[in-house]
Amino acid sequence: MDLPASILTLQRTDRWVGAPLCAILTLLRRIFESAGRPGPRQVQRILFVKFAEQGSTVLAYPAIRRAIKMVGRENVYFVVFEDNRFILDTMEIIPNGNVITIATKSLFGLAAGALRAVLRVRKIGIDAVVDMEFLTRFSAILTFTTGAKSRVGFHTFFGDGPYRGDLMTHRLLYNPHLHTSQMFEAMVESLTRDPSVLPTFDFTPAANQPLAGFRPSLSEVAEINALLQRENPRIGSAPLILLNPNASDLLPLRRWPPLRYVQLARRLLERYSDLFIGFTGAPAEAAPNNRLADEVGSDRVIRLAGKTTLRQVLVLYTRSEILVTNDSGPAHFASMTPIRVVTLFGPETPALFAARSPNATALWAGIACSPCVNAYNNRQSVCRNNLCMQAITVDDVFEKVTHIYDSLKRSTSGN
Structure with a gap:
């Protein structure tokens, strides 16, 4: 926002x-x-x-x-x-x-x-x-x-x-x-x-709650496929992993060091010869995200930041295998689709804010000062150096993403 x-x-x-x-x-x-009548x-x-x-x-x-x-x-x-x-x-x-x-x-x-x-x-x-x-x-x-x-x-x-x-x-x-x-x-x-x-009352929320879902139309799917083909004619029906480098401006401390997305992309492309990587982001994030995409130095990278509407982003998730993102809106949008999501947490805890989808995985270093923002401090922090995000290494994310991707490939080949 x-x-x-x-x-x-x-x-x-x-x-x-x-x-x-x-x-x-x-x-x-x-x-x-007035106090009103007693009872509900x-x-x-x-x-x-x-x-x-x-x-x-x-x-x-x-x-x-x-x-x-x-x-x-x-x-x-x-x-x-x-x-x-x-x-x-x-x-x-x-x-x-x-x-x-x-x-x-x-x-x-x-x-x-x-x-x-x-x-x-x-x-x-x-x-x-x-x-x-x-x-x-x-x-x-x-x-x-x-x-x-x-x-x-x-x-x-x-x-x-x-x-x-x-x-x-x-x-x-x-x-x-x-x-x-x-x-x-x-x-x-x-x-x-x-x-x-109140505040005392005997209610136990369900552990497994209903999830919001998103179903694109056939024309929307065709539109996204055309966009991908236009941005990189080689992609065809190849598998796609999305990287979302920038968290919302609402809390900059959530950001993972941007160059680590470059390193992650290079390692994934090196490991999987058929894989394409897409860099996503809002229009305001297009310039820095595109620079990161260019720095990867591969013709299997697609620059998508600023080229989709928010609804098209959700359609894109239905076409893709995995999304890697900071703790931000896209992690929750993606939970409405079948895509697997790896969310990086630092200033806030996944115990309270992780997406509820079974397809969502949270990575959190859990250092002593994390989480540092919460409802009690009006979500403000004295921190100016997000060590909690820096503590999540490229190796950590690479290992998690490859585990998920290999599992997807096995399930696909098994069918």
Whole structure:
């Protein structure tokens, strides 16, 4: 997601403007909001709030399904930053018209978009909001101002995280030992409980949750094959491994040293004479990614960064054998397809954020300072030298990728 306002600016605004606003709204809530009747509350329309990180939206799939089971598909809504609605449209889990977007062209535009979103939500008559952001004040403020009678969100009961007032009716503890997708599902489940007993409630999320799926049309597959043929006429139906060198700007510490992708590509091409390597990335990443592709020095490398839409990237995954990527959105997008995914973790832990697909493999060095970003520190870190990512060697990744690829070849030849 490319925000004109820097991530640091947004975090500072959330802290210095959001904290006092949360305090004021908390005071108003205590004056004007009644406690409500004891027991679970009737819910007819559910709104999810998850502004950024499309990968987390994929992880929310089981929670959205749970909400649909409760109130019906047509009564489930989602508020998201405009640049991040793509994955919701691709998942096709709720009606497109139920996705409410907020533009992020500037801080003023962000505030104006949030106001429009709140007004629309009030007009719809949403009676339950699930705030899936990790202890941010902006999402808590928006959730409260929707006027929904039931509001689910994380609460810091003992000052164990960023202050964001007391704006939720269904206050939950953020559980750092529960996978994010399971935590999201628990948030929806809490709507069936009496708010007065929370955060304690007897719900055990399923270990095997349903996964979002993506099925391209035949014309989309043909379009991707034509793109590959155009970029490298030699590829034909040859096997393809994708490398995604750049993580999102949301957290640069996630990046694996770029030249290691070059070294990995060379070793894979040397080992497998029939293999092609594709370098993928967003348009803003095209120039550096293309330089990496050129540095490999092989005519079996395809430069794909900036040449596909996000939807075409998912189609490309269905054509490819393996994706190697930093911990970022593509790892979760790929989990919606049959491709095998090797995800490199460092500042965050795969125990909470790894894709849930059985085709996903996480590599994590597990050094003493990792993970260093979490919900409690607003996903900020004092680290300026991501040793956790540097500790993952080319040998580590090469060994994992070749093991997966050899297994794929054996299963194909066995058929």
